Amino acid sequence: MFQALLLEQANGRPESFAARLATLDEADLPPLNEGDLTVDVQYSTLNYKDGLALTNQGPVVRKWPMVPGIDGAGTVLESRHAAWRAGDAFVHNGWGVGETQWGCLAERARLRGNGLVRLPSAFTPRQAMAIGTAGYTAMLSVLALEDHGVAPTSGEVLVTGATGGVGSIAVALLSRLGFKVTAATGKTAEADYLRALGATTIMDRAELALPGKPLQKERWAAVVDAVGSHTLVNALAQTRYGGVVTACGLAQGMDLPGSVAPFILRGVTLAGIDSVMAPLPKRQRAWDRLARDLDPALLERMTEEVSLPTALEKARQLMAGQVRGRIVVKIAA
Structure with missing residues (x-):
């Protein structure tokens, strides 16, 4: 069992939208053909697109129900991808996750190995999500x-x-x-x-x-x-x-x-600038340069950490223009 933010809408009716913290089973995860890695998500974040999804202010979600969260950082639990093994640390950004595929505002996720970047040694998972x-x-x-x-x-x-x-x-x-x-x-x-x-x-x-x-x-x-x-x-x-x-x-x-x-x-x-579907070499280049050129100490100046249960309220504040910098979501209690 794991905790996740879950977005639901009945029969395509926007007025039926609901967002809640749910307890799910790994059997609820999308099938392996939608992602060849099962991962433990340690940190996620709230981006503008996540705010739109969590507050139902934009047509971000295209498949219901949906776990939002376009970003995640953590550890691979199970792999059917040749480049990834259990225990590998990863960073995930975009690729339709949180839109058409369940995302990373959850303790567990199923992701595609071709879309992940290895966590740079310069950053912790929390710092990687402060970047996001x-x-x-x-x-x-x-x-x-x-x-x-x-x-x-x-x-x-x-x-x-x-x-x-x-x-x-x-x-x-x-x-x-x-x-x-x-x-x-x-x-x-x-x-x-x-x-x-x-x-x-x-x-x-x-x-x-x-x-x-x-x-x-x-x-x-x-x-x-x-x-x-x-x-x-x-x-x-x-x-x-x-x-x-x-x-x-x-x-x-x-x-x-x-x-x-x-x-x-x-x-x-x-x-x-498209970050969602950027090819892996471009992603890797960007993360390599972030590891070289971004002062981790400055991340703390711009970062606020919230828990998974409080992320819904923080998303409302984000969309109301009441947030500066970056919001990191600590997934595990």
Whole structure:
């Protein structure tokens, strides 16, 4: 028997949605053809997508009932995969888990070995979940900037949604790599927190949130955007000639109400960041760089730990904008 958060909906009726802490049996786990590893999940986390699923605010779950949790870290219990053995430590991010396949907000899970990364020796399972998909996405964004030739000497980098999970880790990574970072946030009271992560300038997100001109004063050598909509459009309009903007979030919206002007008049590149279905070599590269470039001490500044039974309430706070940084869920009591 094991504990899990369980999401249920009767006959496709959203009004029947329920989320609860349930006691399940291993026989309840998906069949082995949906995952060739049975794992002990020690820690998980709450990402924005998990918040949407747990509060039923977005069409994340596509199969019912569902155990949410797109991230997990722990130990392999049983393996039918050639690359994994019982006792191996793993990190899991994405791959449709918590959407179409039962996820990691549970003491047990069944996962696909092809989607797992070995836990880097630099991190404990708790630290890996303090990073989670948010930090892994932030690292993918930083790698995209580097792959497009952006360096600390290129100029100032803007990070939007800076007090969120992606933003917080992006600020910490870029600062440690030597970049001058401007952190845009609606939580101006968190300025000291952002400066402690390495931000040199704090910007009120209101400066980016409303419709603006197609081309604005050139400022940013690069941008890591986790917000979307007008914020992303304004960031593009302010990016310098030849600059790069990565897009990985939609906190403000999925729309892109802008102009082609930054692309055809300034040669700006818009690089999409997908963390869910990224191939294993790209995942491994990101985690290798996280192990090298992320200061574990900074993780503690941005991390709050909650228990599995309290994760539901914390998800509501996350969706209400009452959380900063990262939320780690300790699975075992």
